[in-house]
Amino acid sequence: MTLTHEPIEGEHFIVAxxxxxDEWEIVVGLEVHCELATVTKLFCGxxxxxxxxxxxxxxxxxxxxxxxxxxLNENVVELAMRLGRALQCSVEPSVFARKNYFYPDMPKDYxxxxxxxxxxxxxxxxxxxxxxVGIERAHIEEDTGKNSHAGGSGRIHGADYSLVDYNRAGxxxxxxVGRPHIRHPEQAKTYIDELRxxxxxxxxxxxxxxxxxxxxxxxxxVRRVGDTELGTRCEVKNLNSLRSLGRAIEYExxxxxxxxESGERIKQETRHWDEGAGRTRAGRSKEEAEDYRYFQEPDxxxxxxxxxxxxxxxxxxxxxxxARREALAVASGLAVTESGVVIAVQRDLDQLALATIAAGxxxxxxxxxxxxxxxxxxxxxxxxxxxAQLVGLELGGQLTATQVKTVLAEMLxxxxxxxxxxxxLGFEAMDSSELEGVVDGLIAESPEEWSDFCTGDDKxxxxxxxxxxxxxxxxxxxxxxxxAVAVLLESRRVESL
Amino acid sequence: xxxxxxxxxxxxxxxxARLDLTEADxxxxxxxxxxxxxxxxxxxSLDLDxxxxxSHPLPLVNVLRADVVVExxxxxxxxxxxxxxxxxxxxxxxxLGEEP
Numbered sequence: 315m316t317l318t319h320e321p322i323e324g325e326h327f328i329v330a331x332x333x334x335x336d337e338w339e340i341v342v343g344l345e346v347h348c349e350l351a352t353v354t355k356l357f358c359g360x361x362x363x364x365x366x367x368x369x370x371x372x373x374x375x376x377x378x379x380x381x382x383x384x385x386l387n388e389n390v391v392e393l394a395m396r397l398g399r400a401l402q403c404s405v406e407p408s409v410f411a412r413k414n415y416f417y418p419d420m421p422k423d424y425x426x427x428x429x430x431x432x433x434x435x436x437x438x439x440x441x442x443x444x445x446x447v448g449i450e451r452a453h454i455e456e457d458t459g460k461n462s463h464a465g466g467s468g469r470i471h472g473a474d475y476s477l478v479d480y481n482r483a484g485x486x487x488x489x490x491v492g493r494p495h496i497r498h499p500e501q502a503k504t505y506i507d508e509l510r511x512x513x514x515x516x517x518x519x520x521x522x523x524x525x526x527x528x529x530x531x532x533x534x535x536v537r538r539v540g541d542t543e544l545g546t547r548c549e550v551k552n553l554n555s556l557r558s559l560g561r562a563i564e565y566e567x568x569x570x571x572x573x574x575e576s577g578e579r580i581k582q583e584t585r586h587w588d589e590g591a592g593r594t595r596a597g598r599s600k601e602e603a604e605d606y607r608y609f610q611e612p613d614x615x616x617x618x619x620x621x622x623x624x625x626x627x628x629x630x631x632x633x634x635x636x637a638r639r640e641a642l643a644v645a646s647g648l649a650v651t652e653s654g655v656v657i658a659v660q661r662d663l664d665q666l667a668l669a670t671i672a673a674g675x676x677x678x679x680x681x682x683x684x685x686x687x688x689x690x691x692x693x694x695x696x697x698x699x700x701x702a703q704l705v706g707l708e709l710g711g712q713l714t715a716t717q718v719k720t721v722l723a724e725m726l727x728x729x730x731x732x733x734x735x736x737x738x739l740g741f742e743a744m745d746s747s748e749l750e751g752v753v754d755g756l757i758a759e760s761p762e763e764w765s766d767f768c769t770g771d772d773k774x775x776x777x778x779x780x781x782x783x784x785x786x787x788x789x790x791x792x793x794x795x796x797x798a799v800a801v802l803l804e805s806r807r808v809e810s811l
Numbered sequence: 812x813x814x815x816x817x818x819x820x821x822x823x824x825x826x827x828a829r830l831d832l833t834e835a836d837x838x839x840x841x842x843x844x845x846x847x848x849x850x851x852x853x854x855x856s857l858d859l860d861x862x863x864x865x866s867h868p869l870p871l872v873n874v875l876r877a878d879v880v881v882e883x884x885x886x887x888x889x890x891x892x893x894x895x896x897x898x899x900x901x902x903x904x905x906x907l908g909e910e911p
Contacts, residue, residue, distance in 0.1 A: 352878050359881025368899045369890065373883035389878035409866055416829055418903040463905070477900035605827055610866050618872040 329536065329567055334575055337539040340567045342502050342532055343494035343547075346509060347487050348519040349457060349527040350393045356456045356486035357384030357426065357614075364525055368479035376484035378422030383613050390486040391433075394454050395619060395627050397488055397518040398434030400634055401449045407618040408433040408453070410611040418478050419458035427455035427489075429608045433617065439492070439512070440636045441504050442656040448493030459483035488518070494533065494544060499560040506530060506556060511635045511660065523555060530559055534566040536574070545570070546580040550594055552587045562587040566594050638664050646677030654681030661690035666698060675702035676709055687722050696726060704732035716792040717741045741793065749786075749794055753802050756785050768807050779803060816845045 329338040352362050358375035374382035395405050411429035432453030439447045459480040490509065496502050510528060513521040521528040530553045535545035550566055553559045565587075570580055585594040633641070638659045643650040645668050650656075658664045663684050670680045680701070688696070704725065708718045713736060724735045736742075757764045760782075767778040779800070786799050821841045825832045832840065886899065895902035 354878050354880055358883075359876070359879060360883045361880050367886075369886050369901075371883060372886070372889055373881070377884070377889065385874060385876040387878050388875040391875065407872075414827075418901070462900070475905050476903050477897055478903055479900050607824075607827065612867070615867050615869070615871040615874050 329571055336575070338536045338567070338571050339539050339541075340497055340499070340563065341494045341535045341537060341544060341547075342496035342499075342563055344492045344496065344502060344505060345531045345533065345549075346490045346492070346506070347457075347529045347531075348490070348513055348521055350390055350486040350488060351517060351519050352387055352389045352393065352486055354387060355484040356387055356390055356454070357484055360484065362485050363481070364527065366481055368481060371481045372483075376421075377480060378420070384426065384611075386614060386617065387486065390454060391617060391619060392627070393486075393516070393518045394433055394452070394488050395624065396516040396631070397490075397513065398437065398452050399624070399627055399631060400512045400516050400518075401434065401437040401439055401452060401490070403434035403437030403449060403452055405433060405619055405624050406431065406435055407616055409616045410454075410614045411608045412611050414607045415605075417458075418476060419461050419483070421459070421480060421483065425456055425458065426611050426614070428453035433619075439505065439508060441501065441508055442639065443501070443504065443651055445495065445497075445501065447495040447505055450491040450493050452488050452490045455487050455489055457482050457485040457487050494535070494547075499563040502532065502563055503556045503560050506559065507660065508635060515632050515634060529553075532559060532563055532566075534563055534570070535580070536567050536570045545574075546582050548580065548582065548594070549584045550587055551584060551597065554589070558587055558589050561589075561592060562594060565592065569594065635659050642667060642681075645671045646681055648677060648681060652681070654678070654685045658684045661688070661693075663688060663690065663693055666694060666696060666701070669698035670701045670705070673699045673702035675705040679705045679708060683718075683722060687719055688726075692726060695729070697729065700725060700729075700731050707732055707736070711795065712736075713741055714793060714795040716787070716796070720792075746798070749790070749798060749802065752786060752789050752794070753782075753799070753806065756782060756789065757806065760785075764810075767803075768810050816841060816848055 355362050358373050360371045360373050408428050409431045410426050412424040413427050414424045432451040434452040437449035459478050460482050461476045461478055463476050510521040513519040532550045533547045535547035537545045550562050584597040586597045587594050639650045639655050642655050642664045648655050658667045667680050667684050671677050707713045721732050721735045763778055783799055786794050818837055818841045821837055890896045893901050
């Protein structure tokens, strides 16, 4: 099976079967659980803290002791609504329900969640590539305790007993249920990146996949290109990194295509990703929804946020990534989908870029440096006026691209002006006769390569262009301008034909 | 015995609740639970168009608390109540063995 990044008919991505050549489309919907960045748990005053000593953040409520009663944390509602509004959801009156199941990670033997009346419904998330992914709902629920399996093999299967830490039991979560609008493993990763940016921007969660405060399950199905009905899906769990997410979707799609092409049917089931083996395995069979015997939580009253509360959240909403990309695109003259624009916002350097452009820096050059020569950390302190000055020197031909990179690195350390640094480093643009002398000398040194460069095919010529450019840069200690070198080589080639 | 609740239904619910019922228990609970459902049927026979389901007897919404830490229970006291403890965690039987 080959995956192609080439979209067909706009935004669809396909899997081409190796055996039949048929084209299949991957369909993915993601369910994301994120822990909210509150001080305390969802229904009690125990600290919401990752990494504390086991069973130190517990009380009668989160241990499910008889007679204890839950009271909803106001800040959970605030953060859940901020997230919901950032995802363009409407905030609805909601109620809590008990999801009943027997598993020692929940001492009450039920999990409090929102079932038929969730707080946030019907929103969307726009990806940098322009795809709009629908959000079905984003509801509040409580996290479970943490089981570690001991004895036997030390893994889940074959364990003799489990040890349970209830520090995480009752920590507030929002589950964000995305619609099946994702068509490619890379797009799934982009969706998580974008969602994480929104979680951070709104302050709803610290969204750390490695600490489990952001957890992703992927519903994966395939269908023949052109079909409109959804295929039978499998839910893939145990995705601990973006890399796992992409690999698991690709593996699962291939598995399903193979099954369908050999005339078998897909069984709807939960599957676990095994990162080491690079495959998914069938997990426990999915219990039917009614087996959870949901019913309204009698100890909690309905949640009906006032119109004023929702309006205050909207009024205080910080600029979201999509709007920030839009502003940067307008200022720079680039498209919102260009990587410089996308990455500047991802690295939180869009304000720096905007200020630099406002100070006279060329938009495309500024964003090229943000993309390739600046990381998120340590770059925010760069002075926009001097950054703009540097870009001006580059554009005016006083500094080559290589020299600009060196000067920029020095500016980040010392904060001094680029012309001062360039003068100190002895960076001066080579005049053209000097460059010609170097180039002609090198051509004379390598007559065979030169002859091949002049008469070879495109591939050979590209290779030898690199050969000569490398030698010229070495001879000039990087002071030659790459573009000028390319122009000169080409004109010498034409002359010698 | 009511037609809307079968003995199999009761057996299934008992299984989900991890209750080990005898044959006599199943008969008895099927009868008792059927009586409860019959009573609910009396309510359902009324004209309830436009009457929203009651989720809570009190006319209350938005009972909230501030996001402030309240002291919980000491770990030693908590663990002293557990039937089995290891490594400051609750030790419980392996559960996944039950799964198909």
